[in-house]
Amino acid sequence: MNIVVLVKQVPDSGLERNLRQDDKTVDRDAGNLVIGELDEYAIEEALKLKEAHGGEVTVLTVGPEKATETIRKALSMGPDKAVHVSDPAIHGSDTVATSAIIAAALGKLEYDLVIAGAESTDGQTGALPAMLSERLGIAQLTGARKLTVDGDKLTIERQTDDGYEVIEATTPAIVSVWDTINEPRYPSFKGIMQAKKKPVETYSLSDLGVSADQVGLDSAWSEVLEFSGRPPKGAGVKVPDEGDGGSKLVEFLATQKIV
Known part of the structure; x- marks a missing residue:
């Protein structure tokens, strides 16, 4: 089974993230850049399938030269x-x-299966797998918390607010995964050293037959009109307990739509 995993270099979600002042795009020069969190789960799932069924796993990313670090x-x-x-x-x-x-x-590329994270930690649209399915004319199985492969048959448990749905399709297909699907492995020292020698093929837009007029900020269907920094943290709310603290706490949580 030939599997392609989509990965993306994103700003570290554990640090402050910013937009550029000039064009209001994500500032990728500020802060630490890392592999998307859900992408690691996608990689792990691909590796598990390779170990069970054989084949090859290819990583695919779109990004500037700096994205080589993520690759x-x-x-x-x-x-x-x-x-x-x-x-x-x-x-x-x-x-x-x-x-x-x-x-x-x-x-x-030759592929039987494309695996991606359910959403990126910067854009968070969650729409890319569905768009790829439409463009490629292949099945989409999105939001998987479990993936089973039997020959060319794919079965997922799609995570929902109320539990899960069982979805089936045949290859070729694209599957997106949540962080409930597995536990990503840590790279070993041997793996880190071997990664330096693994082949990386680079394509430009012209190599792919994609016109520059189709991409970029000027061709985007969405636009950031304005943005502002995170507001300063305000003072907390005190709930005095005069024997009815529990009721007051529940009332407060209800007004915040927490309960």
């Missing part, structure tokens, strides 16, 4: 090779344009 981190977990789509014209692309780029890159 090597991904490869250190165990995938066999990587594809990096990098072109200055891509800057500012929205999900629609990104899906076109990834679909074109997948057209260069």
Whole structure:
């Protein structure tokens, strides 16, 4: 089974994240850049499938030259090779344009299954897997908390607020996963060293036959009009207990729609 895993380099969600003042896009030069959190679960699931069924795992990312750091981190977990789509014209692309780029890159590869995180930690649209499904004409199984493969048959448990739904499809298909699906492995020292020697193929937009007019900030279907910093933390609310503290606490939680 040939599996392609989509990964993305994003600002560390544990640190403060900012937008650029000039074009209101994510400032990727400020703070630490890491592999998307859910992408690690996607990689782990691909590796588990490879161990069970054989085949090859390819990492695919779209991003600037700096994204090579994320590719090597991904490869250190165990995938066999990587594809990096990098072109200055891509800057500012929205999900629609990104899906076109990834679909074109997948057209260069042989795959049975594409696995992605359910959403990125920067854009958080959660729409990319569905867009790829439409562009490629393949089935989509999104929001998986469990994935089972039997020949060319795929079965997932799709995570919902009330439990899960069972969805089936046949390959080729795209599956997106949540962090409930597995526990990602830590790269070993051997894996880190081997990652430096694994092949990484780089494509530009022209290599993929994608016009620069189709991507970038000027072609985006969505636009950030304005933004502001996080407001300062205010004082907490005190609930005095005069024998009815429990009732007051429940009333307060209800007004905040917590209960």
